[in-house]
Amino acid sequence: MAQDEIRQGANPAAYKVENNKDVYEETTKFLIPNVTSGYNATVFAYGPTGAGKTYTMLGKDGEPGIMVQALNDLFLEMRQSTDKTYKVTMSYLEIYNEMIRDLLNPDSGFLELREDTKGSVQVAGISEVTARSTEEVMNMLVKGNLERTQEPTAANATSSRSHAILQVTVRQRNKTRNIMQEVRTGRLYLVDLAGSERAANTHNRGKRMVEGAHINRSLLALGNCINALSDKNGPKYINYRDSKLTRLLGGNCRTVMIAHISPASTQFEESRNTLVYADRAKHIKTKVNT
Ligand SMILES: Nc1ncnc2c1ncn2[C@@H]1O[C@H](COP(=O)(O)OP(=O)(O)OP(=O)(O)O)[C@@H](O)[C@H]1O
Numbered sequence: 001m002a003q004d005e006i007r008q009g010a011n012p013a014a015y016k017v018e019n020n021k022d023v024y025e026e027t028t029k030f031l032i033p034n035v036t037s038g039y040n041a042t043v044f045a046y047g048p049t050g051a052g053k054t055y056t057m058l059g060k061d062g063e064p065g066i067m068v069q070a071l072n073d074l075f076l077e078m079r080q081s082t083d084k085t086y087k088v089t090m091s092y093l094e095i096y097n098e099m100i101r102d103l104l105n106p107d108s109g110f111l112e113l114r115e116d117t118k119g120s121v122q123v124a125g126i127s128e129v130t131a132r133s134t135e136e137v138m139n140m141l142v143k144g145n146l147e148r149t150q151e152p153t154a155a156n157a158t159s160s161r162s163h164a165i166l167q168v169t170v171r172q173r174n175k176t177r178n179i180m181q182e183v184r185t186g187r188l189y190l191v192d193l194a195g196s197e198r199a200a201n202t203h204n205r206g207k208r209m210v211e212g213a214h215i216n217r218s219l220l221a222l223g224n225c226i227n228a229l230s231d232k233n234g235p236k237y238i239n240y241r242d243s244k245l246t247r248l249l250g251g252n253c254r255t256v257m258i259a260h261i262s263p264a265s266t267q268f269e270e271s272r273n274t275l276v277y278a279d280r281a282k283h284i285k286t287k288v289n290t
Pocket of ligand 1: 047050051052053054055060193194195260
């Protein structure tokens with residue numbers, strides 16, 4: 001079975017978005033039943049440094065981000081199921097300078113991507129930790145964030161220099177079967193990207209410039225995939241293999257892009273670029289195969 005899925009942003013005049021809860025409800029909440037039904041879904045925060053991506057995804061005390069809210073709904077939905085049992089595992093990784101690090105086990109060094117027998121791309125050797133509640137996931141996330149590559153830049157004092165990806169895997173079994181057979185696996189990717197600005201804008205030199213080039217390689221590949229997928233004449237060849245980020249996230253997946261822009265006039269060019277990408281992404285139709 002194949003299903004077409006497109007969700008356009010609602011009419012901005014029709015609703016108010018004042019906090020992370022509103023952002024979650026308008027953008028991400030609808031994905032949760034898909035994941036518990038065995039589909040993959042991705043939410044990524046896109047935009048220049050300091051525009052609020054980490055604030056949206058992770059949140060702050062008293063202002064929980066998309067991650068907490070998505071996990072709360074995910075666990076709630078699983079608890080309410082009468083005919084299924086679920087097992088949830090999580091992995092947390094960063095892509096820094098086109099290298100993958102396990103943030104829950106940083107001693108494991110740099111990890112490689114591999115295709116499994118079904119053709120889906122996996123991170124070889126990444127730790128998968130069982131989680132029974134949002135608190136357990138968030139505790140591990142906080143631990144993992146201490147390992148994340150974060151440095152001050154001219155544009156943000158606690159700038160995330162890597163793309164951070166939280167993978168939540170939901171394995172579903174049917175309770176009513178005599179043999180407890182695994183039926184479906186859904187995966188939710190929650191992604192806090194590094195800043196999308198051109199390196200020159202953050203007045204970075206040396207190491208930060210090199211990072212900028214690598215960050216931009218992944219983001220450029222992401223932008224190219226968005227361009228190719230949104231081509232009015234139908235998608236041409238999609239270069240998912242051009243970067244670690246697009247290899248990992250590419251393929252069959254319902255995807256939400258949360259675009260971040262700054263109100264500052266000095267950020268006009270970045271804001272415009274972000275909106276152009278967001279507009280293109282809005283027109284992508286994905287075919288999700290079951
Ligand atoms: N909606 C908001 N309300 C209040 N404060 C915010 C909001 N968005 C962002 N901030 C604050 O702005 C600062 C920069 O935000 P944040 O670190 O989330 O940016 P970022 O886009 O993740 O940047 P980078 O790409 O450098 O990691 C933080 O101190 C954050 O708390």
